[in-house]
Amino acid sequence: MRQNQxxxxxFFQYPRNTLQxxxxxxxxxxxxxxxxxxxxxxxxxxxxAQALLADQGLQAVRVLGxxxxxxxxxxxxxxxxxxxxxxxxxxxxxxxxxxxxxxxxLLSLLSTLDKAPIGxxxxxxxVTTPVACAAGREIWGYPKFVAPxxxxxxxxxxxxxxxxxxxxxxxxxxxxxxxIGLPGPLLxxxxxxxxxxxxxxxxxxxxxxxxxxxxxxLRVTVSNDSMHPxxxxxxxxxxxxxxxxxxxxxxxxxxxxxxxxxxxxxxxxSHDPVYSSPAPPAGLVAQRPACSRSEDxxxxxRTSTMPA
Numbered sequence: 049m050r051q052n053q054x055x056x057x058x059f060f061q062y063p064r065n066t067l068q069x070x071x072x073x074x075x076x077x078x079x080x081x082x083x084x085x086x087x088x089x090x091x092x093x094x095x096x097a098q099a100l101l102a103d104q105g106l107q108a109v110r111v112l113g114x115x116x117x118x119x120x121x122x123x124x125x126x127x128x129x130x131x132x133x134x135x136x137x138x139x140x141x142x143x144x145x146x147x148x149x150x151x152x153x154l155l156s157l158l159s160t161l162d163k164a165p166i167g168x169x170x171x172x173x174x175v176t177t178p179v180a181c182a183a184g185r186e187i188w189g190y191p192k193f194v195a196p197x198x199x200x201x202x203x204x205x206x207x208x209x210x211x212x213x214x215x216x217x218x219x220x221x222x223x224x225x226x227x228i229g230l231p232g233p234l235l236x237x238x239x240x241x242x243x244x245x246x247x248x249x250x251x252x253x254x255x256x257x258x259x260x261x262x263x264x265x266l267r268v269t270v271s272n273d274s275m276h277p278x279x280x281x282x283x284x285x286x287x288x289x290x291x292x293x294x295x296x297x298x299x300x301x302x303x304x305x306x307x308x309x310x311x312x313x314x315x316x317x318s319h320d321p322v323y324s325s326p327a328p329p330a331g332l333v334a335q336r337p338a339c340s341r342s343e344d345x346x347x348x349x350r351t352s353t354m355p356a
Contacts, residue, residue, distance in 0.1 A: 054079065054081045059253075059255055059302065059304070060079050060081070060304070062077060062079075062304060064076060064077070067187055067307075069179075069182040069183055069186045069187065070182050070186060071178050071179045071181075071182035071183070071339075072179065074130060074179075074183045074187065075129055076187075076306070076307050077304045077305050077306040077307065078128060078129050078130055078183065078304070078305040079128060079129040079303075079304060080125055080127075080128045080129075080301070080302055080303045080304070080305065081127040081128060081129075081302060082126045082127040082302070083123060083124060083125045083126060083127075083128075083301040083302065083303070084123070084124040084126070084199070084201055084297075084298065084299045084301060085121060085122070085123050085124075085234075085258075085296070085297065085298055085301045086121065086122050086201055086206045086208060086222070086226075086295065086296070086297040087119055087120070087121040087122075087295070087296045087297070088119070088120050088121070088222060088263070088266060088268075088292035088294075088295045088296075089117060089118070089119050089292060089293050089294050089295075090117075090118045090119070090120065090268075090285075090287060090290050090291075090292055090293060091111065091112065091113065091115035091116070091117065091118075091293055092115060092116045092117075092118045092140075092285045092286055092287065093115065093116065093285070093286055094108060094110060094114055094115055094116045096116075096284055096285055096286065097116030097118060097140050097285060098116070099284070100140065100171050100281060100284070100285075101140060101142055101169055104142075104169060104240075104242055104247075105144060105145050105242070105247055106142040106143065106144060106145060106169050106240055107142060107143055107144070107145045107146075107147070107149075108140055108141065108142050109141040109142055109143060109149055109153050109166055110149075110153070111141070111153055111154055112154075116140060116141065117140070117141035117153075117154075118138065118139070118140050118141075118285055118287070119137075119138070119139045119140075119141070119168060120136075120137070120138050120222060120268065120287070120292075121136065121137050121139075122134075122135075122136045122197070122199050122206075122208035122222065123135040123136070123137075123199070123301075124199040124201075130179050130180060130183060131177065131179065133175055133176045133177040133179075133180045134175070134176045134197040134198075134199050135173065135174070135175045135176070135180065135197065136172075136173070136174050136197050136208065136210050136220075137170055137172065137173045137174075138170070138171050138172045138173075138278070138281070138282065138285075139168035139169060139170045139171065139239075140168065140169050140171060141153070141157075141166055141167070141168055142166070142167065142168065142169045142240060143165050143166055143167070144240065144247065144311060147165050148165070149165070149166070150165065150166065153166055157235060158235070160236075161236050161238060161251045161253070164236075164238050166238070167237070167238030167239055167240045167249065168237065168238065168239055168240070169239075169240050169241065170190055170191060170239060170241065171191060171281055172191055172277075172278040172281060172282075173190050173191055173192045173193075174192065174193050174194070174195040174197060174210050174278070175192055175193075175194060175195075175197070176194065176195070176196065176197050177194070178194055178339050180192070181193065181194050181339035182339055185339060187243075187307065187308075188239070188241050188243055188248060188250060188308050189241045189242050189243030189244070189248065190239075190241055192339065193213070193339060194213065194339050195210055195211055195212070195213040195219070196210075196211040196213070196216075197209070197210050197211070198211075201297060201299065204225050204226040204227075204229075204259075204261065204264070204297075205224075205225045205226075206222065206223065206224065206225075206226065206266065206297065207221070207222075207223045208221065208222045208223070209221040209222075209223075210278070212271065212274045212276050212279070213276075214274075214275070214276065215273075215274065217271065217273070217274070218269070218271055219270075219271050219274050219276055219278060219279055220268065220269065220270050220271065220278065220279065220282055221268070221269045222266060222267075222268050222269075223266070223267065223269070224263075224264060224265035224266035224267055225264045225265045225266070226259075226261040226262070226263070226264045226266060226295045226297060227261050227262030227263055227264030227265075227295075228261065228262055228264075229259045229260050229261030229262065229295075230259070230260055231257055231258075231259060231260075232257070232258055232259070232260040232296070233257065233258065234254040234255065234256050234257070234258045234296070234298060234301060235254065235296075236251070236252060236253055236254050237251075237252035237254065238250070238251060238252070239252060239308075241308065243308070246310045246311070247310070247311045248308030248309065248310060248311070249308060249309050249311055250305070250306060250307070250308040250309070251306045252303055252304070252305055252306070253303060253304040253306070254301065254302070254303045255301075255302045255303065256298055256300035256301045256302050257298060257300055258296045258297060258298035258300075258301075259296070259297055259298065260294065260295075260296055261294070261295045261296070261297070262294070262295070263291050263292040263293065263294070263295055264295075266291070266292055266295060267289055267290065267291060268282070268287050268288065268289065268290045269288070269289065270282045270283055270287060270288045272288075
């Protein structure tokens with residue numbers, strides 16, 4: 049570990065506090081020092097995407113052609129403040145119900161975090177370690193589960209796969225060669241989630257250059273046999289054999305994953321991002337079910353179609 053080295057980096061010189069999880073203490077924000085990512089954006093049927101958000105108090109955002117925007121990302125975290133692990137995620141661009149959507153939603157994603165009403169609701173977030181799983185579920189309410197995740201990014205060729213923890217067979221794979229592209233930045237992220245009956249808005253500060261590319265030959269393959277909820281949701285979104293609209297990849301990702309701010313939806317400033325800054329109490333004991341690699345354990349911890 050080279051965390052002492054990163055302490056001299058201004059990006060990581062940030063106030064910290066400690067939260068308790070079932071897998072031990074977690075220092076917040078979680079720091080990601082040395083990482084790789086490939087993120088692919090898809091257009092999906094709006095009604096199908098909205099159906100996954102129905103119980104979350106969120107409204108999917110319409111983009112070109114009236115479609116919903118769905119992101120699929122694979123991460124290789126080589127060094128973080130909670131050790132190394134891999135992660136894959138599927139998220140839908142959304143705003144809290146009743147929030148005014150910017151006239152140009154895609155351009156608004158380039159806004160600074162305090163001016164960004166559009167965020168993403170994660171519908172599936174497998175990880176490779178119980179520590180990362182517990183942190184995600186117990187601090188933010190993210191729908192994490194433990195599963196093997198492969199990540200290979202060599203030049204513009206990518207192969208990422210999530211293995212079904214119940215069958216040890218491919219659950220979903222994103223593979224192929226990205227098309228022509230240009231250098232560009234990595235975008236900061238806003239994530240919406242529900243935790244203990246409340247909606248959280250979480251800011252993810254990112255740093256590092258990326259390459260923004262056409263999809264090339266990259267395609268999604270979803271298991272037709274898996275009974276896992278993630279496979280069912282991917283089929284529901286129509287992502288079997290889907291071609292991305294655009295792709296970003298990088299070996300230089302760094303980020304800070306902050307605690308979430310509770311949105312007081314009935315108050316005057318509830319929808320103003322400027323006033324949605326996290327202020328979690330130190331030593332908070334999060335109350336969430338333990339992570340499980342088994343399908344029964346995963347389903348037991350879910351309370352809706354898209355778990356919180």
